[in-house]
Amino acid sequence: MNLWVANKPGVWVGCWILSAFAYFSSAKASLIEINPQNYTFSRPTVNGSYNYGDQTGRQLIDGAYGTASIGANLGNGPAYEWIAWTATPSAKTVNIDFNFGSLAQINRIDVGSLQDRPGNVVLPNVYVYQSVNGTTWSAVAQLVTPVSTINNGKHFELQLNDLSIDAPYVRVTIENNVTNWAFVDEVDFWKDSSKVVQSVPESGTTASMVAGSMALLFFLRGRFKA
Ligand SMILES: [Ca+2]
Numbered sequence: 202m203n204l205w206v207a208n209k210p211g212v213w214v215g216c217w218i219l220s221a222f223a224y225f226s227s228a229k230a231s232l233i234e235i236n237p238q239n240y241t242f243s244r245p246t247v248n249g250s251y252n253y254g255d256q257t258g259r260q261l262i263d264g265a266y267g268t269a270s271i272g273a274n275l276g277n278g279p280a281y282e283w284i285a286w287t288a289t290p291s292a293k294t295v296n297i298d299f300n301f302g303s304l305a306q307i308n309r310i311d312v313g314s315l316q317d318r319p320g321n322v323v324l325p326n327v328y329v330y331q332s333v334n335g336t337t338w339s340a341v342a343q344l345v346t347p348v349s350t351i352n353n354g355k356h357f358e359l360q361l362n363d364l365s366i367d368a369p370y371v372r373v374t375i376e377n378n379v380t381n382w383a384f385v386d387e388v389d390f391w392k393d394s395s396k397v398v399q400s401v402p403e404s405g406t407t408a409s410m411v412a413g414s415m416a417l418l419f420f421l422r423g424r425f426k427a
């Protein structure tokens with residue numbers, strides 16, 4: 202399991218879970234998964250070599266994860282677990298708006314994704330917002346994932362930590378890196394029962410976030426069919 206972790210107020214670190222497995226196992230003890238009622242996309246999914254649509258309308262919250270091999274058949278057909286979007290010069294993001302039905306305390310969000318190869322399928326950037334009415338949004342956190350070949354062929358949990366969300370609506374914006382595909386298989390929301398969150402959502406813009414970079418950056422702009 203591979204992790205990208207963003208710790209508020211904004212400095213992220215990327216790490217391999219293998220060296221920190223014990224830490225995360227113990228840290229997860231107070232986490233309770235909070236399940237949204239439903240969600241909507243601001244842009245339609247895109248098919249390629251396989252169907253990357255959301256075939257049940259709940260595939261991002263059904264507990265089923267894909268693998269780093271996009272086309273793998275895990276029992277429901279090739280690539281069934283993956284939802285994908287492509288970027289165009291004018292549209293690099295998709296908003297996934299989750300509706301919890303009532304105030305939800307959320308302290309951590311995990312977005313399952315993968316990287317195939319730079320220039321084609323790379324890890325997306327993730328931005329999180331909260332809303333009391335589903336219309337007006339306040340920035341909460343972001344996770345920037347610079348393109349690097351060392352992420353190739355891996356399934357990642359893009360993890361946003363130490364959040365202070367208390368709202369009925371949460372927007373997870375997926376931003377394609379460069380012009381390419383972005384794949385997501387699941388979005389998990391966690392409440393840390395050891396924390397109390399104020400019931401008034403933060404207003405205005407988020408604190409400045411610091412985006413780091415990895416040692417090797419490869420910006421290959423060729424487009425391929427995923
Ligand atoms: Ca899923």
Ligand SMILES: [Ca+2]
Nearest residue numbers: 262264388389
């Ligand atoms: Ca889940």
